[in-house]
C-alpha cells in the first residue's frame with residue numbers, strides 16, 4: 001500500500017497528482033491564475049504524462065475557475081487524444097451537471113462569475129464531449145464513490161445541495177443586512193473568519209468590502225465567491241491517510257457542509273489538507289480548523305503577492321500549530337518543472 005501526493009508549483013492555482021500503489025493516478029485540478037505561469041502548467045502536464053503514461057483513473061475538477069481548469073481547457077487536444085491521455089472518470093460539482101434542472105438554475109442565476117470560464121470550455125468540461133468522452137460524475141450524487149482499482153474510501157461533502165448556502169458569508173450577510181435586502185440569518189452564530197473582510201478589485205487595490213459594494217448584486221459578484229462555493233469537498237481515506245480536498249470552498253459552503261452533512265465527525269481522520277483558495281482569509285474558517293485534530297500536513301498551493309494578503313498569516317499559523325505547512329512557492333524546483341512530492345508511504 002503506497003501513496004504519493006505531488007504538488008506542482010503552478011503559481012496561484014492548483015495541480016495535484018495522487019498516485020496510489022505506484023500505478024493508479026488521480027489528478028486534482030490543473031491550472032493557474034497567472035499568464036506568466038502557463039509554462040509551469042505545460043511542464044506539469046509533461047511530467048504528468050511521464051509519470052502516468054497517460055492513464056488517469058480520475059480527473060477531479062473542483063470548480064470552474066481558470067486557476068483550476070486552464071491546464072485542461074487550454075490543452076483540449078491532449079485530453080481528447082487517447083494516444084496522449086486516457087481518463088477513466090471526470091468528477092465535477094453537482095452544480096455543473098448539464099442535465100440537472102437545479103444545477104441549470106444555479107448556472108442561470110449565478111452564471112459563470114468573474115474569473116470564470118468561457119461557455120464553450122464549460123460545455124467541454126460538463127458534457128461527455130471533452131476528455132475523450134470520459135464518464136462524468138456530478139457530486140455529491142447520493143451514490144457510493146470509489147477510485148477504480150484502489151481500496152480507498154471516498155466521501156463527498158460539498159458543494160451543498162441548497163444553493164442558498166453559496167451566499168452564506170459573513171461579508172455578504174453583513175452587507176445584505178446593511179442594504180436592507182438580506183435574510184440576515186445564520187452565519188453570524190458561527191465562528192468568525194480569521195481576517196478582516198476585504199477584497200481586491202482591478203485598479204482599486206485592496207479595499208474593505210463596504211467601500212466597493214452596495215447592492216446585493218455587488219455582493220454576490222465580488223471575487224467570484226459563488227463559483228468558489230461551488231467547489232467539491234472530497235475526503236479520500238486510504239490506509240492511515242485522510243486527504244481533504246475542498247477546492248476553493250469558502251465560508252458559505254463550509255457552513256453548508258457542517259449543517260447538512262456529517263463531515264464534522266470525519267475531520268479527525270484528516271492527515272492532509274489541501275488548503276482552500278490558496279490560503280485566503282475566507283476559505284479556512286475557524287470551525288474547520290477547530291475540528292481538525294492533526295498531526296496535519298497542510299498543502300498550500302499559492303503565489304505570494306497575487307491576491308492581497310494571500311496566503312493569510314493567521315491561517316498559516318493556525319494550520320502550522322497542527323503540523324507542517326508546505327507551500328508550492330517555497331523550496332520547490334526553481335525551473336519550469338518545479339514540483340514537490342509531499343507524502344510518500
Ligand SMILES: [Zn+2]
Pocket residue numbers: 013014065067068248277278
Ligand atoms: Zn483557485
